[in-house]
Amino acid sequence: MAQNTTDMNNQNTGNPVLSVRNVSMNFGGLRALSEVDLEVRPGEVVALIGPNGAGKTTFFNCITGIYTPTDGEVTAYPKTGKRKRANGVRINGMRTNLVCELGMARTFQNIRLFPSMTALENVMIGRHCRTKSGILGAVLRPAATRREEQEVVDNSYELLTKVGLEKLANEYSRNLPYGAQRRLEIARALATEPFLLLLDEPAAGMNPQETEELKQMVIRIREEFKVSVLLIEHDMKMVMSLSDRIYVMEYGRIISTGTPKEVSEDPQVIRAYLGEDDDA
Amino acid sequence: MKDTLMRYVVKLVRQALVASIWLSFLTLPIMVIRVDTIEQTVTWRWMHLAYMAVGSFVLALAWYAMMDRRDRGQAKKDLETVERVSALSQFLSDPRFAKPLMAFGFLVAAAFPWFFSLYQTNILVSAMIYVVLGLGLNITVGLAGLLDLGYVAFYAVGAYTYALLNHHFHLGFWAVLPLGAVLGAFFGILLGFPVLRLRGDYLAIVTLGFGQIIRLVLENWGDFSYGPSGISNIDRPGLFGINYSVEQATTYIYYIMLALVILTIFVTARLKDSRIGRAWLALREDEIACQAMGIDNTRAKLMAFALGATLAGLMGVVFAAKTTFINPASFTFMESAMILAIVVLGGMGSVLGVILGAFMLMLLPEYLRAFSEYRMLIFGATMVLIMVFRPEGLVRAKRKVYKINVEAAG
Ligand SMILES: Nc1ncnc2c1ncn2[C@@H]1O[C@H](COP(=O)(O)OP(=O)(O)OP(=O)(O)O)[C@@H](O)[C@H]1O
Ligand SMILES: [Mg+2]
Numbered sequence: 001m002a003q004n005t006t007d008m009n010n011q012n013t014g015n016p017v018l019s020v021r022n023v024s025m026n027f028g029g030l031r032a033l034s035e036v037d038l039e040v041r042p043g044e045v046v047a048l049i050g051p052n053g054a055g056k057t058t059f060f061n062c063i064t065g066i067y068t069p070t071d072g073e074v075t076a077y078p079k080t081g082k083r084k085r086a087n088g089v090r091i092n093g094m095r096t097n098l099v100c101e102l103g104m105a106r107t108f109q110n111i112r113l114f115p116s117m118t119a120l121e122n123v124m125i126g127r128h129c130r131t132k133s134g135i136l137g138a139v140l141r142p143a144a145t146r147r148e149e150q151e152v153v154d155n156s157y158e159l160l161t162k163v164g165l166e167k168l169a170n171e172y173s174r175n176l177p178y179g180a181q182r183r184l185e186i187a188r189a190l191a192t193e194p195f196l197l198l199l200d201e202p203a204a205g206m207n208p209q210e211t212e213e214l215k216q217m218v219i220r221i222r223e224e225f226k227v228s229v230l231l232i233e234h235d236m237k238m239v240m241s242l243s244d245r246i247y248v249m250e251y252g253r254i255i256s257t258g259t260p261k262e263v264s265e266d267p268q269v270i271r272a273y274l275g276e277d278d279d280a
Numbered sequence: 281m282k283d284t285l286m287r288y289v290v291k292l293v294r295q296a297l298v299a300s301i302w303l304s305f306l307t308l309p310i311m312v313i314r315v316d317t318i319e320q321t322v323t324w325r326w327m328h329l330a331y332m333a334v335g336s337f338v339l340a341l342a343w344y345a346m347m348d349r350r351d352r353g354q355a356k357k358d359l360e361t362v363e364r365v366s367a368l369s370q371f372l373s374d375p376r377f378a379k380p381l382m383a384f385g386f387l388v389a390a391a392f393p394w395f396f397s398l399y400q401t402n403i404l405v406s407a408m409i410y411v412v413l414g415l416g417l418n419i420t421v422g423l424a425g426l427l428d429l430g431y432v433a434f435y436a437v438g439a440y441t442y443a444l445l446n447h448h449f450h451l452g453f454w455a456v457l458p459l460g461a462v463l464g465a466f467f468g469i470l471l472g473f474p475v476l477r478l479r480g481d482y483l484a485i486v487t488l489g490f491g492q493i494i495r496l497v498l499e500n501w502g503d504f505s506y507g508p509s510g511i512s513n514i515d516r517p518g519l520f521g522i523n524y525s526v527e528q529a530t531t532y533i534y535y536i537m538l539a540l541v542i543l544t545i546f547v548t549a550r551l552k553d554s555r556i557g558r559a560w561l562a563l564r565e566d567e568i569a570c571q572a573m574g575i576d577n578t579r580a581k582l583m584a585f586a587l588g589a590t591l592a593g594l595m596g597v598v599f600a601a602k603t604t605f606i607n608p609a610s611f612t613f614m615e616s617a618m619i620l621a622i623v624v625l626g627g628m629g630s631v632l633g634v635i636l637g638a639f640m641l642m643l644l645p646e647y648l649r650a651f652s653e654y655r656m657l658i659f660g661a662t663m664v665l666i667m668v669f670r671p672e673g674l675v676r677a678k679r680k681v682y683k684i685n686v687e688a689a690g
Binding site: 066097106113120126128130131141149152153169170188 | 679
């Protein structure tokens with residue numbers, strides 16, 4: 001499957017869309033990440049798994065500019081338009097909004113929507129970096145601004161239909177059910193036209209049926225929007241059936257990587273998950 | 281049904297009774313016992329105890345009943361959606377009613393100086409200045425969520441810009457008006473830069489300090505600002521070089537202010553529902569998510585500070601021209617607090633709310649003058665009551681419902 005999709009929407013053959021080399025992150029004395037290597041190729045769904053506190057969210061924060069890694073290289077290879085650069089863009093230490101503008105959009109483990117804005121407006125915020133009307137446009141409302149506004153509304157509504165939330169478009173996002181909030185975060189991220197979608201535990205708190213629907217949705221999104229997906233998830237059933245490749249993290253290190261099958265048979269992974277003590 | 285009502289009443293009465301007994305007991309020494317040190321007697325005024333008990337019982341009963349109603353209203357409101365808004369705001373947002381209502385309001389405002397005294401017109405001009413100040417601060421605090429306690433500093437910048445330029449170079453009102461706005465924006469950005477990384481309490485403290493610094497500079501740098509004695513004989517706005525009386529000047533300023541108020545309402549209402557306005561809201565709601573979704577926080581913040589300060593600078597010029605005399609005493613922290621109260625009581629983020637808030641907070645103290653020394657007490661109590669019963673302000677900010685072009689959305 002991985003091979004298949006890679007061929008299908010690969011525009012810059014050979015290059016990954018994201019390449020992380022040797023990244024470390026220290027918080028004072030605490031080493032939350034240590035020498036992490038990771039790669040996401042075009043059209044792939046890659047999962048990052050590991051026990052609680054392994055450093056997965058910290059890793060996301062490092063590659064989206066929320067933290068600046070203490071050490072190492074994070075390089076993105078935007079695939080379209082003027083954002084495209086042959087030898088990639090170094091993004092460690094880049095400002096968060098620029099990383100997003102480059103085409104890497106994320107969701108948050110502890111949902112971070114804009115609670116007193118409607119579902120539609122939440123998605124419209126995602127369109128911000130792809131539109132440009134300013135103060136003068138807002139006040140005078142020339143035809144160009146009105147057209148842009150209507151496009152933003154229509155595009156955002158369309159994205160809501162893609163995640164099945166069109167009926168709740170005018171609902172305050174704080175009033176949405178939990179599962180809907182998670183899907184809304186994904187729609188908002190998609191609105192920024194990313195080439196790489198970063199999902200931090202999208203199935204957390206969902207029941208098995210919702211999780212299954214989410215899985216189908218991610219598959220659809222990957223096909224339709226030609227995005228690669230990097231996903232942190234604890235639900236093993238979902239991870240195993242959805243991902244092309246898996247990275248396993250423990251105490252800030254990548255301890256194993258490979259296809260779902262390879263990883264699930266790796267003794268190191270089994271030990272990390274079952275907490276088996278070999279010495280002591 | 282009858283049973284629950286009965287239980288509800290009993291609960292209320294019991295609560296009120298407890299409160300009343302407590303209060304009577306606490307106030308016993310001052311209300312009942314009077315020691316006359318000359319006659320060496322102690323009088324027990326038991327009637328006062330009865331007054332106290334009955335009075336506090338009635339007040340407590342009313343208070344608890346209202347609190348109860350509010351709590352039940354709150355529970356209902358939590359389920360409320362955008363479509364189910366109150367009848368009043370539905371009425372106001374319906375163009376069939378809103379348009380004539382606005383036209384009527386405009387006509388009343390336009391005719392006002394011809395039917396009312398100079399005193400009333402003057403009060404209304406002040407109130408309108410505060411409407412614009414409130415709408416300006418509403419951008420910074422209400423929309424972008426940046427708590428600015430030194431807002432009055434920008435007001436002072438505008439006022440001193442006109443006063444000094446008029447004093448030294450005899451520049452007229454109309455020449456300085458745009459300059460006041462530009463300088464306001466400049467100082468807004470000047471304050472914005474150092475506080476970009478601050479939020480909440482820290483931001484409030486720094487902006488508070490900024491307001492104080494401007495006032496202290498004006499007070500102490502005598503060579504520049506003429507210190508606490510201020511600047512007098514500032515020119516009123518010019519009208520093609522025609523000489524006119526004080527009354528006519530007031531009417532003239534009234535119309536200038538009316539135009540500026542309408543302009544400000546227009547601009548802020550449009551900004552609120554624009555791409556920039558949404559970015560401010562996102563910034564207020566969740567700064568990290570906002571930035572992660574590609575919004576440049578720095579730009580959005582500086583814009584919010586600058587636009588708010590622009591309006592304050594503009595109003596400063598009008599204020600100086602209206603009073604023809606300014607000194608630093610007009611720009612104390614109390615002013616900032618007042619403008620903030622307008623925004624909070626009116627309803628953060630709501631244009632209509634801020635307008636109502638400004639009129640209420642400016643006109644109430646004026647018309648309460650009849651109550652002389654109780655004036656401020658009633659004023660304060662009103663503010664507290666509003667906050668208790670309408671914690672989101674007089675008018676709750678409502679989000680626009682966008683029209684979706686279904687064909688395009690496919
Ligand atoms: N800003 C910070 N300052 C100090 N320590 C931090 C900070 N952020 C994370 N940590 C620490 O880094 C470690 C990794 O945390 P992280 O949130 O990345 O784990 P995680 O793998 O996402 O876990 P979970 O599965 O529970 O979400 C934890 O020990 C955490 O306490
Ligand atoms: Mg995490």
